[in-house]
Amino acid sequence: MTxxxxxxxxxxxxxxxxxxxxxxxxxxxxxxPSTVASDITGGLxxxxxxxxxxxxxxxxxxxxxxxxxxxxxxxxxTVGLVKxxxxxxxxxxxxxxxxxxxxxxxHGLTQGDIAEVEALAPDIILLAGGTDGGNSDVILENAExxxxxxxxxxxxxxxxxxxxxxxxxxxxxxxxxxTVTENVMPEFGTLNVEPARDAIRQVFIERIVHAKGxxxxxxxxxxxxxPTPAAVLEGARLLSEGLDNAPGLGPLVVIDVGxxxxxxxxxxxxxxxxxxxxxxxxxxxxxxxxxxGDLGMRINAPAIAEAVGMDTLAEATGLDVDGARKILDExxxxxxxxxxxxxxxxxxxxxxxAAVGIAVAxxxxxxxxxxxxxxxxxxxxxxxxxxxxxxxxxxxVLAHGTHPAASLARALAxxxxxxxxxxxxxxxxLDGDYLxxxxxxxxxxxxxxxxxxxxxxMHPVGGT
Amino acid sequence: MNADENPKRGDITLVxxxxxxxxxIVGNRILSLGLEEAxxxxxxxxxxxxxxxxxxxxxxxxxxxxxxxxxYGQGELDCRGFRDLCIEAGLEGIxxxxxxxxxxxxxxxxxxxxxxKDMGFDRAFPNGTRVEEVVETLDKxxxxxxxxxx
Numbered sequence: 103m104t105x106x107x108x109x110x111x112x113x114x115x116x117x118x119x120x121x122x123x124x125x126x127x128x129x130x131x132x133x134x135p136s137t138v139a140s141d142i143t144g145g146l147x148x149x150x151x152x153x154x155x156x157x158x159x160x161x162x163x164x165x166x167x168x169x170x171x172x173x174x175x176x177x178x179x180t181v182g183l184v185k186x187x188x189x190x191x192x193x194x195x196x197x198x199x200x201x202x203x204x205x206x207x208x209h210g211l212t213q214g215d216i217a218e219v220e221a222l223a224p225d226i227i228l229l230a231g232g233t234d235g236g237n238s239d240v241i242l243e244n245a246e247x248x249x250x251x252x253x254x255x256x257x258x259x260x261x262x263x264x265x266x267x268x269x270x271x272x273x274x275x276x277x278x279x280x281t282v283t284e285n286v287m288p289e290f291g292t293l294n295v296e297p298a299r300d301a302i303r304q305v306f307i308e309r310i311v312h313a314k315g316x317x318x319x320x321x322x323x324x325x326x327x328x329p330t331p332a333a334v335l336e337g338a339r340l341l342s343e344g345l346d347n348a349p350g351l352g353p354l355v356v357i358d359v360g361x362x363x364x365x366x367x368x369x370x371x372x373x374x375x376x377x378x379x380x381x382x383x384x385x386x387x388x389x390x391x392x393x394x395g396d397l398g399m400r401i402n403a404p405a406i407a408e409a410v411g412m413d414t415l416a417e418a419t420g421l422d423v424d425g426a427r428k429i430l431d432e433x434x435x436x437x438x439x440x441x442x443x444x445x446x447x448x449x450x451x452x453x454x455x456a457a458v459g460i461a462v463a464x465x466x467x468x469x470x471x472x473x474x475x476x477x478x479x480x481x482x483x484x485x486x487x488x489x490x491x492x493x494x495x496x497x498x499v500l501a502h503g504t505h506p507a508a509s510l511a512r513a514l515a516x517x518x519x520x521x522x523x524x525x526x527x528x529x530x531x532l533d534g535d536y537l538x539x540x541x542x543x544x545x546x547x548x549x550x551x552x553x554x555x556x557x558x559x560m561h562p563v564g565g566t
Numbered sequence: 567m568n569a570d571e572n573p574k575r576g577d578i579t580l581v582x583x584x585x586x587x588x589x590x591i592v593g594n595r596i597l598s599l600g601l602e603e604a605x606x607x608x609x610x611x612x613x614x615x616x617x618x619x620x621x622x623x624x625x626x627x628x629x630x631x632x633x634x635x636x637x638y639g640q641g642e643l644d645c646r647g648f649r650d651l652c653i654e655a656g657l658e659g660i661x662x663x664x665x666x667x668x669x670x671x672x673x674x675x676x677x678x679x680x681x682x683k684d685m686g687f688d689r690a691f692p693n694g695t696r697v698e699e700v701v702e703t704l705d706k707x708x709x710x711x712x713x714x715x716x
Contacts, residue, residue: 187626235607236579236627290609290627380614472614474587475638481614 105129105161106548108540109146109168109323110330111316112136113175114438116145118153119540123164126554128535130157138172143319150322166323167543171330173314175202176306179224181248182208182286183231183240188261190384191286192230195260195295197391199302200332201226210240211247220252225310226302227255229269232262234288245269249276256305260286260298281305293385303328327543334358334496335367335391336542341494341556342369345549351557354492355465355525356538357458357513359499361400361437364457366465367391372485375523379469379480386485392465397457399450399499400437403430410456418452421445447504454499459512462487467523482523488515490525494560496533506532507564531560575605578708579629581620583611586644590637593666597633600697606704617648621655631661631704637693639670642681649686661707663700665691 104124110117118132132153137145154160178201182189189208196203204222207215219227227248231241241261248257249272256279259266263285270280281304284297311317311326327333334356344350353370372386396405407415407430416426429449433439441447467484495501495510503509507530515524537559544552582598584591591613598610609627611619620632632652636644645664652660664687669678675692682690689703 184622184626187622233627236629237625238628287626290623382614472587474589474614475640476589479587479589479614 103161104164106165106167106544106551107163107323108543109149109166110333110539111138111142111145111168111170111172111326112330113172116149117536118149119535119537120153120157120160120163121540121544121551121555123548123551126551126558128537128555128559131535132156136172138315141318142172142316143322146319146322165544165547167547168316168323168326169328169330169333169539169543170311170314170316170326172316175331176200176226176302176310176329177202177204177222177224178226178228178302179203179205179207179219179222180228181211181230181244182261183237184208186384187290188230188232188287191293191295192228192260192298194293194387194390195286195298196228196302197393198295198332198335198387198389199299199306200329200335200391201302203393211244216247216251219248223253224255225313226305227253227257228298228302229257229259230261230286230298232265233290234263234285236262236290238262238265241265241269242272245272249273249278254278256281256309258283258298258301258305260284260301263288279309291384293387295387303332327546330539331365331391331393333539333542334365335389336545337538337540337552337556338367338369338494338542339389340541340545340549340553341560345553348550348553350553352491353487353489354494355462355487355490355513355528356494356496357462357500357510358497359454359457359461359495359509360398360497362395362398362402364394364397364461365391366394366461368465368485368487368490370485370487370490372467372487374482375486375488376469376480379482379486382481383483386467390465390485392461394457394461394464397461399453399457400433400439403434403453406453406456406460409460415449415452415456418455419445419448421449450499451504451509454503454509455512458495458509462513462524463522468521469523470521484523486523488523488526490528492531492560493525493528494531494533494538496536496538500532501534501536510563530563532563533559534561535559574708575705576607578631578704579607579609579627580631580633580704581609581611581624581627581629582633582635583615583620584613584635584637585615585617585620586636586638586640587614588636588638588640588644589613590635593637594635597635597665597697597700601633601701604697604701617644617651620648621651621657624652624657624660625655629660630708631663633700634662634664634687635666636664636668637666639667641666641668645682645685645687647685652686661704662687663689663691665693665695665700667693
């Protein structure tokens with residue numbers, strides 16, 4: 103039996119999945135605490151013995167691959183020129199690389215901006231600005247200001263190619279580690295985020311893993327390949343696209359409702375599905391990840407309550423507003439708590455449904471009607487997810503929630519809101535065994551096994 | 567004329583598009599292709615382009631000129647404050663052209679041209695202007711030292 107061990111160094115837990123590569127099946131799972139703050143080997147050792155307790159003596163794994171969202175994840179700051187153009191492209195690149203965006207800046211950085219960047223102390227800064235042959239003043243000015251700043255993190259330059267070397271030189275002269283890659287927007291309106299995404303991942307592997315102390319356990323695994331959200335996105339890509347000899351699921355959406363944030367990933371072109379609709383704005387990346395920093399089951403539960411209204415949550419929970427508020431206060435005070443009482447479980451269910459609904463509505467594109475002298479014209483901004491065939495839920499609350507199908511159903515298009523271009527009739531599936539990250543990690547080395555594993559374990563839930 | 571005779575055109579970036587809720591793309595498309603053929607770098611925004619998007623595209627691409635088309639008679643409303651938007655975005659000296667059906671009905675061209683020049687456009691062209699004439703005017707204006715503020 104050829105086997106692989108996949109590791110997720112999370113912020114709370116170290117999670118393991120052992121996989122049989124010949125059959126593309128899961129052998130077992132193990133879990134330990136996250137001990138990055140002290141010594142990462144502690145949590146991993148505990149997780150390994152947990153796994154051993156479940157499946158017996160551990161085999162000699164062919165691959166031992168890891169991803170990490172521990173120690174705050176991959177904190178990034180992006181800088182571009184125009185907010186809707188290169189600044190947006192830089193943001194897309196960072197999100198697609200699995201980063202946790204802590205700051206996004208556009209135009210010339212002010213003293214206040216620099217102070218903010220210094221306070222944020224990001225793991226990586228992505229510096230863009232100008233199309234190739236376009237504006238070079240602003241990226242050079244920003245490079246100079248970042249060079250003079252007290253930040254010491256690596257800087258990835260992905261802006262106007264005519265200015266990139268000079269910008270890199272300014273930063274290097276100040277002792278900052280610099281990587282130059284292709285422009286995130288080489289021509290006006292052309293998105294080119296893959297090279298920047300690869301550069302971010304490379305810097306993550308070469309520097310960040312060490313800086314966060316994750317490589318202290320390097321005897322126990324082969325490599326930390328990427329941040330966990332990037333592994334989930336890679337898993338989603340493989341499941342969507344499939345392989346030459348094995349079809350995938352087609353365009354899909356993955357929703358991950360966490361304690362602090364809700365991530366939505368889409369693998370879809372997002373082109374208009376209705377006739378005569380004119381796309382507007384930047385082209386959308388085929389692989390798109392959005393992070394809703396204000397929607398989470400614990401730390402950000404009050405934000406969800408504010409967005410949908412306490413009375414809505416109370417009604418869905420079957421309590422009065424005071425009763426619901428009491429539960430909200432309890433879970434906000436104890437962010438690691440799991441629901442125990444029936445009312446708490448119903449409240450969590452209501453929170454999850456609300457988070458899914460809002461997060462997918464923000465991720466999906468919208469269509470607006472513009473009145474012209476020749477009649478009304480429909481203009482689409484963002485991705486049309488109408489023809490998405492599969493919606494997959496992942497993460498604790500969806501995997502262990504009481505009604506995952508009801509939560510995921512909130513991702514669907516609402517006939518009362520035709521302007522929101524959400525999936526119309528997808529199959530709803532659940533990553534109940536938390537395997538998407540494992541598929542993403544395996545995709546690079548054992549794609550067939552990864553695809554088999556993913557297809558077999560994204561279980562359909564409820565009716566569609 | 568072709569691009570070889572005017573090597574400097576290759577250093578000039580022009581943003582083109584149809585302003586406002588105007589879907590008439592054909593003339594603008596012909597203009598964009600003609601300008602490209604003449605050797606200019608063209609950033610084509612197409613139909614239904616709000617004024618601020620012309621300006622944003624010009625900032626990012628360090629454009630030297632913006633060529634606004636308006637065919638549906640609402641140009642006066644759509645273009646109000648266009649020069650101010652450019653100045654606001656740091657594009658003080660950028661060359662601004664407008665062309666098309668700039669007003670509703672038959673009106674004296676001189677008065678139409680004056681209205682658009684008062685709005686800050688360097689040149690205004692009536693419907694039916696040939697691409698060659700636009701190219702010649704561009705050459706003349708850029709030779710006279712008219713240069714973008716970026």
